[in-house]
Amino acid sequence: MKAKARRLSEKDFPPLSPTTRRLIGKRPPRRHFLIVCEGEVTEPAYFEELRNRLPPEMVERIVLQGVGRGTTQLLKETEALVERRKYDNKPPYYYVWLVFDKDDFPDFDKTIHAIEDKNAAAKASKTPPYWFAAWSNEAFELWYLLHFQDASGGALRRSQYCERLSQWLNRPYKKNDHALFQLLEDHMVGAIQRADSLLAKYDHTTIPYSQRNPATNVVTLVKELLRYRQ
16 A cells, blocks of 8 residues: 655754854744735745745644736735635734736736735734735746845846756756755755845835846745744
């Protein structure tokens, strides 16, 4: 009889290094997360692997959803999921994260500002959920590429991300590759440092998000989740 696959737990993964712990800060209180991804394959697969490496009590608190919608529709879909939670007799979400790319969406900046406004209102009233955008300009694959190299040389097209990832991985890059997380994990410290450096390059008071290319705020969500692995 074929043995049933065992679900991985935090004991299957090495503890975070001192450098990673310094980069991500102290472990926060356990909260309920909703992570809604624009894509239906790449982003959910990555965050599913990351979630499965957290303590069991956090795995249960993180809901992942891939909706396959553009930015404005993504926000509306997320608002509906938050409202639906109220009628499911489950604890409300404390954090809501939307994960999306710039691509060719003209409402990229508008959507990020709408999310920031929702977060500001939640802070002012001290009423969760708190809203955040894990945006990438140009594409989510930038976060993957930063595990191997910096991207300070200027903007890259989506096809170039995939080409370079294939070179670093020594195999064709595939969006639905669940084994990819394990290949990236050993390089995560470098990715965090490079992503933070890219974000710091831009004057956040004058440069629109749509013009911050290359850059990705996915690193902020990754650091937030990694804090629970300590």
